Amino acid sequence: MLEIISGSSVKKLDADFIADRGISSHRLMENAAQAFCGWFEKKYHRNDKVGIFCGHGNNGGDGLAIGRLLWRKGYDIIVFLVGDFDRASADCRLNRELLPDKLPAITMNDEDIKHMEFDLNVVIDAVLGIGVNRPLEGNILHMITKLNGLSEVSKVAVDIPTGLPSDECLKGEAFRADVTVSFQFPKFSLMFPEHAAFVGKLHVVNIGIDRNFLSQFSENKFYLQKKDVVDRHISFSRFSHKGDFGRVLLAGGSYGSMGAIKMSAEAALRTGSGLAACLVPQCGVNIIQIALPEAQVLSAESENNLGKSYPQDSLKRFDAIGVGPGMGTNSDAVSFLKDFFTRYHGPKVIDADAINILAKEKELLNELDENCVLTPHLKEFERLVGACTNHKERLSKSMVFSKKYRCIVVLKGAHTCISFPDGRQFFNSTGNKHMATGGAGDVLTGMITSFLGQGYSVENATLCGVYQHGLAGEIASVYKKRGTIATDIVRAIPKSYLVLKID
Numbered sequence: 001m002l003e004i005i006s007g008s009s010v011k012k013l014d015a016d017f018i019a020d021r022g023i024s025s026h027r028l029m030e031n032a033a034q035a036f037c038g039w040f041e042k043k044y045h046r047n048d049k050v051g052i053f054c055g056h057g058n059n060g061g062d063g064l065a066i067g068r069l070l071w072r073k074g075y076d077i078i079v080f081l082v083g084d085f086d087r088a089s090a091d092c093r094l095n096r097e098l099l100p101d102k103l104p105a106i107t108m109n110d111e112d113i114k115h116m117e118f119d120l121n122v123v124i125d126a127v128l129g130i131g132v133n134r135p136l137e138g139n140i141l142h143m144i145t146k147l148n149g150l151s152e153v154s155k156v157a158v159d160i161p162t163g164l165p166s167d168e169c170l171k172g173e174a175f176r177a178d179v180t181v182s183f184q185f186p187k188f189s190l191m192f193p194e195h196a197a198f199v200g201k202l203h204v205v206n207i208g209i210d211r212n213f214l215s216q217f218s219e220n221k222f223y224l225q226k227k228d229v230v231d232r233h234i235s236f237s238r239f240s241h242k243g244d245f246g247r248v249l250l251a252g253g254s255y256g257s258m259g260a261i262k263m264s265a266e267a268a269l270r271t272g273s274g275l276a277a278c279l280v281p282q283c284g285v286n287i288i289q290i291a292l293p294e295a296q297v298l299s300a301e302s303e304n305n306l307g308k309s310y311p312q313d314s315l316k317r318f319d320a321i322g323v324g325p326g327m328g329t330n331s332d333a334v335s336f337l338k339d340f341f342t343r344y345h346g347p348k349v350i351d352a353d354a355i356n357i358l359a360k361e362k363e364l365l366n367e368l369d370e371n372c373v374l375t376p377h378l379k380e381f382e383r384l385v386g387a388c389t390n391h392k393e394r395l396s397k398s399m400v401f402s403k404k405y406r407c408i409v410v411l412k413g414a415h416t417c418i419s420f421p422d423g424r425q426f427f428n429s430t431g432n433k434h435m436a437t438g439g440a441g442d443v444l445t446g447m448i449t450s451f452l453g454q455g456y457s458v459e460n461a462t463l464c465g466v467y468q469h470g471l472a473g474e475i476a477s478v479y480k481k482r483g484t485i486a487t488d489i490v491r492a493i494p495k496s497y498l499v500l501k502i503d
């Protein structure tokens, strides 16, 4: 598992790694530059005009080494020196000396920054990395503002965009990258939605610091990747029957919001549930039967919302239950949820309006336990715990919430964060902006519920569900882009199994 380590620990990590392996800090920087170039060569053509903007710290040192390596490979490179090179770090100085004489390197003073016109296709930002310790000002600020204003230029940040603190929210300006290529592990602040416009796409390259070494610096934060989920899947035998794949119930829906529960149930079936049933108010019975013939339908007695009277005894038939999508929050829905919690103690996913009800009826929080997975989006989460000033606060409150109520909290969004009661937090690496579409969350509820029903542990069901939901979203949006809708994500679930090579 890939650890996310705070910027403040990285200096010690580097020093310890160098000492432990008996390599020089220059070698580690060379590894980083080579890893960056390996990625860069796959993306950019040698005809592109590439400007590399280098500061005087080790991030600048990376930039200088990248310039040398790309130049040797035939790229059209200009290096721009931005910063106080009299105070350059040792490795930055060494890499400056190693620049070939023929590679143009221009020292940028304030006048140059104001007046120079750049004729570039690609800008590589290696001005500042994780050593930033105050908001940008002076000529670095002017340089970054100017680079941000360039249009039709591809912008790539080395390790982290200049100006972004690695563990905190940004104050002031920062480089606005189209892609950030981060070394070894993503920096914590790259996970914050406030920083989306600065980070762009995120790519992590390996610079040779092995996992075992990183784990000594563990802060219980992990970046969830394919290799972390594949082994968590249960494999079923040739003789498996539908009972082995679990029976799940999706409870919710209300007049005008029946599609939510239909999408959850369909997602559960596509994820592999042997049987999926929907518990809906009367108005939903025909809708679900027609829209999803594979699902069974149970009806509450009430017409438009789930209420107190429903086939209570049937709950025990199910291996897992997802509750909340499209459910509404009126008094009937509240009494349903109260009754549901007293009757069903098996694994469950609590989503959408079920979360909104928990936010209003705080005594229900005491019903949560280690069998519960809560899947709030940012607004639902804040309804639950109160307004937060930034994402860092949300992340810390979701950890506190998970510990206090012993449940798993899935804080949804880009880089969905999964908090476990033991203090671990996983940040998802799959998914994209095209998943920001009505119903995408209902699909996730169906997927996690399905894995719970198939007998996965609550931890594995959640990690596999979140990762694979994002993967299905990526697959669904390859050609559909902005036109992607939630049912496209459902339809992409089978293909996500192919990508994971799980049958």
Ligand SMILES: NC(=O)C1=CN([C@@H]2O[C@H](COP(=O)(O)OP(=O)(O)OC[C@H]3O[C@@H](n4cnc5c(N)ncnc54)[C@H](OP(=O)(O)O)[C@@H]3O)[C@@H](O)[C@H]2O)[C@@H](O)CC1
Pocket: 010, 014, 028, 029, 032, 055, 056, 057, 058, 059, 060, 061, 062, 089, 127, 128, 129, 130, 131, 132, 133, 134, 135, 136, 137, 140, 158, 159, 160, 183, 184, 207
């Ligand atoms: N394992 C890894 O991850 C590896 C990491 N590596 C690389 O090292 C990078 C970190 O390097 P780093 O520590 O030298 O910091 P970096 O950001 O280059 O410069 C800091 C300098 O800037 C200054 N300064 C600070 N704020 C400022 C401001 N607002 N405006 C102006 N100046 C400001 C500050 O000095 P000050 O002015 O405070 O005295 C300091 O001198 C990392 O991101 C990665 O790219 C790889 O090479 C190898 C493996």
Ligand SMILES: Nc1ncnc2c1ncn2[C@@H]1O[C@H](COP(=O)(O)OP(=O)(O)O)[C@@H](O)[C@H]1O
Pocket: 376, 377, 412, 413, 414, 415, 416, 430, 431, 432, 433, 434, 435, 436, 437, 438, 439, 440, 441, 442, 443, 444, 469, 470
């Ligand atoms: N920009 C994004 N990048 C990655 N995943 C996203 C992004 N936007 C939304 N998602 C995912 O899509 C889902 C949206 O869920 P939610 O907000 O509950 O939608 P709804 O309430 O319409 O069902 C979440 O799983 C979230 O992680």
Ligand SMILES: [K+]
Pocket: 059, 125, 126, 127, 128, 129, 157, 158, 159, 160, 161, 162
């Ligand atoms: K940078």
